[in-house]
Amino acid sequence: TAGHNQVRHLADGSRLVVGFTKNAVSITVQQPPVEVESCTVADGELVLVARARSGAEVPTAVSVVEGDTGFDSPLTLLPGSSGSSGSADAFRRYRAVFSLDRLTADDPSGIKSRPFKVALKGADGQDREALLAEDFTTGRHGLAPGRELSVHRDERGRLMMATRPVRPIVDAMTVTAAGELVVEGTYPGQEAARKKVILRHGVRLEEKELPVEIADGRFTVRIEPEAAPQVSGPELPLCPGRWYLFFRDVDAWDKS
Structure with missing residues (x-):
């Protein structure tokens, strides 16, 4: 499938x-002849650094588009980046700079997300995929209260950006020798306060409330597939199927 x-x-x-x-x-x-190597946010600017292999045709600009709104920034050669045989590696590096205020000027409020399409623009005016280098680091950057700029990758290794509500992000999953699944990630700010973690079956809609550890903007959830908590009675194995993890307000659906 x-x-x-x-x-x-x-x-x-x-x-x-x-x-x-x-x-x-x-x-x-x-x-790829050209890859995006890094993305940083500082002093009100978003800076993308791209690297090009020796002899590769270099795009002229980076394009960031959302709906009918688009922003272009020229790719300029970084000082000391020649890509020659005598340099540290065989890449030439270029950077594009965007104003964070302009990118987020029309950012919606609340729970809405605003995804951007990022592309490398060639001299012929055609867009090319913004593929990420192996050591590219994803991240998030705070905006207005409860909002963030997310810089991440899709399943094909392309650069993705979006403004969205602050949300939990899983960055590590391990299985212990005892068979326990440990899920870890980040949830910054006050958004994680007064939250509970729910594991829900995709078809049966059966739910399990799991204990969660939250400290210093990080969370840890431990799942024991052979001994899941029940509303009442002894712990039982999870039934077969797909289970999904959610954070939910502790007083959600509380009508008291």
Whole structure:
């Protein structure tokens, strides 16, 4: 059955992309001439750094588009980035700078998200995918209270950006020797206060309330598939199927 694509970076700098096309597995090997290496936010500016292989045609700009609104920033060569054989590596590096105020000027309030489409614009005016380098670091940046700018990747390893309500993000999952699944992530600010964690079955809509540890903007949830909590009675194994994890206000649906 179809699922998310998987990207693996190979030793020679190529990318192995495994996915699904209709009813068949698709395997693609890419060697991107240009990749986005980093994204930082400081002093009211969002700075993207792209690296180009020696001899590659370099895009002229980075385009950020949301609906009918678009912003372009030229890619300018970083000082000391020649990509020559005598340099630290074989890449030339360029940067594009955007005003954070302009990007977020029409940011909605509340629970709405505002996704941006990010592309590299060639000299021919055509858009190219903004593929991410292997060591690209995703992140989030606070905006107005309860809002954030998210910088992340999709399943094909492309740069994604969005303004959205502050939400929990899972960044680590491990399974202990005893078979316990440990889910960890970030939930900054006051949004995590007075929250509970719910595990819900995708078809049966059965729910389990799980204990959660929250400290210093991070959370930890421990799931024991063979001993899940019940509303009453002894712990029982989770039934087969897909289970989804939610944060919910502790007083949600409380009519008292």
